[in-house]
Amino acid sequence: MCYNPQVSIPYAKEDIKVGRIRFYIALWAAKLAQGLLRLLGRKATYFSGKLALKICPDFLGRIGRPELLIGVTGTNGKTTVSNLLTDVLEGWGEDIVHNRYGSNIDAGAATSLIDAATLGGRCKKRIGVLEMDERSAGRILPRLKPDWLLITNLFRDSMRRNAHPEYIAALLEKYIPESTRLVLNADDIISSSIAPKNKRAYFGIDPLPIEPPERGNIVIDARLCPACGAKLEYLFRRYNHIGSVRCPACGLKSPEPDYRLVSVDGEGGMMTVLESNGWYDYKINNMAIYNIYNYLAVSALLREMGYQKAKIAEAFETLKIVESRFLREEINGKELTVIMAKGLNAVACTRSFDYVANQPGNKAVVLMLDDVFDEKESSENIAWLYDADFEFLNSPDIAQVVAVGVRCLDTRLRLLIAGVEEAKIIAVPEASNAAEAVDLSSPDKIYVLYELYRRDSAMRVRDELAERLKTI
């Protein structure tokens, strides 16, 4: 059963009719635009939604929404979690409205809902999984009122868009509807403290034997208690501010996870999750700790929605992190890995640096982290480079770091300040010269780390490296 187009924001009586007419004009114009874009072979990722919102600013409050709507937000992991969740639900035969191929701002959500709507504005799908940009919370959450909202974590992100995590947490706090049930990361004291009156469940990961020793991080966004401002004590710190904390002054502490990952079998690719009524094993295909969080978050949400452990475990047997974000292959005895690292986002890059640093063997690293949009129109605020732990790349087993792109001189300076030997650093302004700059003679493993919107360019570098590797 789907909801009918509804007005969720109160209006004066005389405005209701006008608002409804405006809504239908917006819907039909957007559907027409969507059809035309498809005829022209163009991707309809957000244009039709943008058009609808331009005509009818409260469009999201009026368009029919699915019977069950799940929102996924947070700084890191929201795309992966949304994709995994959509894959599981679709695998179970559910007809889903999602924005996996579109934008995660209000226009993207609108575009997906327009696509799923009848000409009368009724939603044709039963379940919706919408990835939501946390900065757009105010424009999405009060109107769509998701039944479930999963918040992966909150870290500092692009300062231009997100200012700082305290600001984003306050935005979410302000706009999360009271009726929305939350699934939160117990190991993140910032996001787990949001909207305390809402019904909620927590997921978290115990300290694991497979984890490398704690590394110092530049960015720890929760050093002070969010309640009283005293210095927080970390009982353990996995990375950045992810871990378990307590406040010695006011007693605030990390919540107990309802879904507690107690062990991981790295070789078998399994995670064991403990609930109040026992534990269960789930298969996972990626052992990077941030991806283990993503799998755990998905399993926790599905359990909260009432799905049986065995059913979820069966779905996880074939569940995979989408390859565009993580692609590994072996060529001529050497390993070539391409990882999406998300430029302007120091924590996401640090996770990738940490992952690379923890892999055994001699390595070469290619960094393609410059912001695509800044490169086209302007310069880039590179302050974030100094929040990312480039220090992790200062390791004897990293033989070479190739800094690629228009900001390669800034990246080179950052690497020098991180202690990387000058002789190991190559600055390459043009991506077309990146592959040939890599010395393939000594490394066993080559990593290409790329910014989200630089995938095509990164894949060309990957292709060239693969060709070279075939001939050595």
Place this chain on the structure above:
Amino acid sequence: MKIEVLFPEAGNLFGDTANIKYLRLCLPEAEFVYTGFGDVPAFAEGGVDLIYSGPMTESKQEAAAAALLPYSGRIRELVEAGIHFLFTGNSLELLGHYIEAEDGGRISALGIADFYSRRFMDKRYNGFFLGASGDVEITGFNSRFSHSYPAAGVEGFASVKRGIGLNETCAFEGVRVNNCIGTYLLGPLLPLNPPFAARLLASLGAPDARPAFYDAAMEAYSKRLGEFRDRRLKLD
């Protein structure tokens, strides 16, 4: 040489730890003191050559103002005595008379320079900056929810060539009182501006200290200068 970093647990929002990291590389013999909330500042006793504070969240900025207010007389003495201060990002606002919050409430500040600040939490200003501090060209980044409004006669840190200053119409960026510098520019100000770093080191009494990785820093600086001077490039 002793360098005091105020509120390191909060004043590190936008890559600003780079300034201290860079100073450590430039001045390997220097002593660095980190003063958190609740600690007695080292400058209260004296013997500190440079006091640094970086950008914070709005709530931490208010806590920092409250923590420093009891020392406002001492800070004024140090400023008058020519001790160096470098307050970056919204730490600059601690040097003014007050910060006006959105609800009209005022957060008292140190009153070292004759200006006040006003927050606009629904309007974030982001942009690049190109200016001149004496004969040194300064490049930098802005990202803030507030502007500052100086009285007549206030000396700025740098004249504006591109971007904005203390507010959208002000001809200068930041404030300067003797060797006390406050600037909205945030992030890795020193590694980004090796000529300014060199001048600061000389002023601190280390004329022979060369900014770390000087050649690499100058190459990156020169490229950025070229970009910021290029009128075809959008800088805000």
